[in-house]
Amino acid sequence: MIRFLANRLLGMAVVLFLVCLFTYVIFFVLSPDPAVQICGKNCDPEAIDRIRANLGLDQPFWTQFWTFLSGLFAGRTYGTGANAIECAAPCLGYSFQTSQPVTDMILQRLPVSATVAVGAAVLWLLAGVSAGLVSAVKEGKFADRFITGLTLTGMSVPNYVLALLLQFLLVVTLGWLPFPQAVPFGEDPGRWFLNFLMPWIVLSIGAAAVYTRLTRANVIETLQENYVRTARAKGLSPGLVWRRHALRPALTPIVTIFGMDFAGLLGGALITETVFGLNGVGKLASDSITKNDQPVIMGVTLLAAFLVVVGNMVVDLLYTAIDPRVRVGSAT
Amino acid sequence: MTFTPTPLEAEGAAGGEATGDPASASPPRSGRRLVRTFLNDRVAVACSAYILIVVLMALTAPLLVTLSGHGPLEFDQAAVDSNLGGLPLGWGGGIGADHWFGVEPGNGRDIFARIVYGARVSMTIALLATALTSVLGVVFGLIAGYFGGRVDMVVSRVMEFLMAFPALIFMIAVLSALPAENRQALLVVVISFFGWPYLARIVRGQTMSLKQREFVESAKASGASSAQIIFKEILPNLSSTIIVMTTLAVPGYVGTEAGLSFLGVGVVPPTPSWGQMIASSVPWYAVDPAYFLFPGAFLFLLVLSFTVLGDRIKKIAESGEGRA
Numbered sequence: 001m002i003r004f005l006a007n008r009l010l011g012m013a014v015v016l017f018l019v020c021l022f023t024y025v026i027f028f029v030l031s032p033d034p035a036v037q038i039c040g041k042n043c044d045p046e047a048i049d050r051i052r053a054n055l056g057l058d059q060p061f062w063t064q065f066w067t068f069l070s071g072l073f074a075g076r077t078y079g080t081g082a083n084a085i086e087c088a089a090p091c092l093g094y095s096f097q098t099s100q101p102v103t104d105m106i107l108q109r110l111p112v113s114a115t116v117a118v119g120a121a122v123l124w125l126l127a128g129v130s131a132g133l134v135s136a137v138k139e140g141k142f143a144d145r146f147i148t149g150l151t152l153t154g155m156s157v158p159n160y161v162l163a164l165l166l167q168f169l170l171v172v173t174l175g176w177l178p179f180p181q182a183v184p185f186g187e188d189p190g191r192w193f194l195n196f197l198m199p200w201i202v203l204s205i206g207a208a209a210v211y212t213r214l215t216r217a218n219v220i221e222t223l224q225e226n227y228v229r230t231a232r233a234k235g236l237s238p239g240l241v242w243r244r245h246a247l248r249p250a251l252t253p254i255v256t257i258f259g260m261d262f263a264g265l266l267g268g269a270l271i272t273e274t275v276f277g278l279n280g281v282g283k284l285a286s287d288s289i290t291k292n293d294q295p296v297i298m299g300v301t302l303l304a305a306f307l308v309v310v311g312n313m314v315v316d317l318l319y320t321a322i323d324p325r326v327r328v329g330s331a332t
Numbered sequence: 333m334t335f336t337p338t339p340l341e342a343e344g345a346a347g348g349e350a351t352g353d354p355a356s357a358s359p360p361r362s363g364r365r366l367v368r369t370f371l372n373d374r375v376a377v378a379c380s381a382y383i384l385i386v387v388l389m390a391l392t393a394p395l396l397v398t399l400s401g402h403g404p405l406e407f408d409q410a411a412v413d414s415n416l417g418g419l420p421l422g423w424g425g426g427i428g429a430d431h432w433f434g435v436e437p438g439n440g441r442d443i444f445a446r447i448v449y450g451a452r453v454s455m456t457i458a459l460l461a462t463a464l465t466s467v468l469g470v471v472f473g474l475i476a477g478y479f480g481g482r483v484d485m486v487v488s489r490v491m492e493f494l495m496a497f498p499a500l501i502f503m504i505a506v507l508s509a510l511p512a513e514n515r516q517a518l519l520v521v522v523i524s525f526f527g528w529p530y531l532a533r534i535v536r537g538q539t540m541s542l543k544q545r546e547f548v549e550s551a552k553a554s555g556a557s558s559a560q561i562i563f564k565e566i567l568p569n570l571s572s573t574i575i576v577m578t579t580l581a582v583p584g585y586v587g588t589e590a591g592l593s594f595l596g597v598g599v600v601p602p603t604p605s606w607g608q609m610i611a612s613s614v615p616w617y618a619v620d621p622a623y624f625l626f627p628g629a630f631l632f633l634l635v636l637s638f639t640v641l642g643d644r645i646k647k648i649a650e651s652g653e654g655r656a
Binding site for chain 2: 156
């Protein structure tokens, strides 16, 4: 188990290192000179050189990359002498636009993204697994066909189209929901809930469809297993057969993809947050793209990669706990 | 979430494919029977028909635009009301004999023309990305599965790495950092770069099991080279898997292209794309819903058609071929 854990941790570190390197190369080597961008128009070459020296852009690539990496773990100092700026431990640099530390900018936005992600995840798990179970129990009947048709639709509708359609129908035409606005939970919980309702629905619909199909397929498959037949034959009550023998193996794969999907969402639901104007990490990323604010885009990319990789690892560990078969073959 | 691997694709990869309906009367074996089963399926035919319409629309775009009388880049200030901030005149965003699908608010560009030209962009990018992904996925999957050992380890690690990546954010990051010229080719490359592991993983698995079979052994014994075995013996046996996976991948790429264009890092204006049209309709959705409904409906139906079609083909292939 310890060897397995060490292996996974090492693999995780390698992936994260490569993600860092990859992003760094793209942003600081391929894209236009950041110093020119910061300096703006009417800028003399000396000023550009000064900014370059401040940011360490005059150093060779590997030195720059090393400074960036060590900044992530130990912090770094920009500039020298009197106007030196200290950037504390997980240092992702400073925004080119607002000159705020990127780490702070992301941390400020994280609660909104987490709210969106958690709400959507609860919704899609409940909807997906229950619809999948109904579909599996009623296999081939009307309910099953209806749900299957619904899942294909749910998987196909692009979430920004759905977002606009919902806003148009529920807010503009019917007036059932207020126009989405950021209201803190403490101030007016009811309003807060109504605000997040549409983003949750939009974000969860595609995943709910996938989970429905997966649950259905898995449950139908497990019900055909020999051990389920044995359990039935030895006279266990149908409820017990379902709970002990059918559901557990059928739902294990759901845990796997749930972990990864959820981790992916925490890094910001870019499109949903942008459409609804929610100030989360995803919106931060898409705003920074339009402004060409490279340190921020890079920070968000790294955060998202980190979350996905950590999510993968947690899932792997959970999997060994839930499914005894994996433990034996996990020596690789 | 519009994302490179389509949900169905991921599902196939996750092993949820065991629902091949064993009750479907006689599994079609010959090509003609396959076609007949397919033609009897009304939903599948409807989906193919819609896809065909979009393809035709894309191919004949210049002709259609001549018929409708407005080009995709042509401004028409007479069709919008400048006193109302450029809201289109007339019902439903200016639908009428002159502008079949109405006009864009603000500058009065013809929506029909932009939809038609947008179909070109969407289809070209999605199909090219599918082609490139399939080639990469099949080649790497075959190599990894056939040679095994160190080659397999390297390819598998690369695949794991790419699949662990937050692909959407990264695609956006790459596209925003790289220069804007020739965006469409760049889109194809970026989408394929993150897309191929999903096919390669499955091809690899099947190659590994096919490699153990007698006909491969006998080919080896009669002195065939590795390339001959891979392409003449193993590849033909993978054709149904590849067809299914490819069909399932197309809607994902259509969605990804539209999503990236929606976020402003895809197709650059003034070239129209459906995703980009929807993006520019966001400020207008409350007053001019037709502006987002047209591209939205076209996009949704295209993705839906490909998804349903892929699903049907998968079922036919599973019931027909089984594990031959």
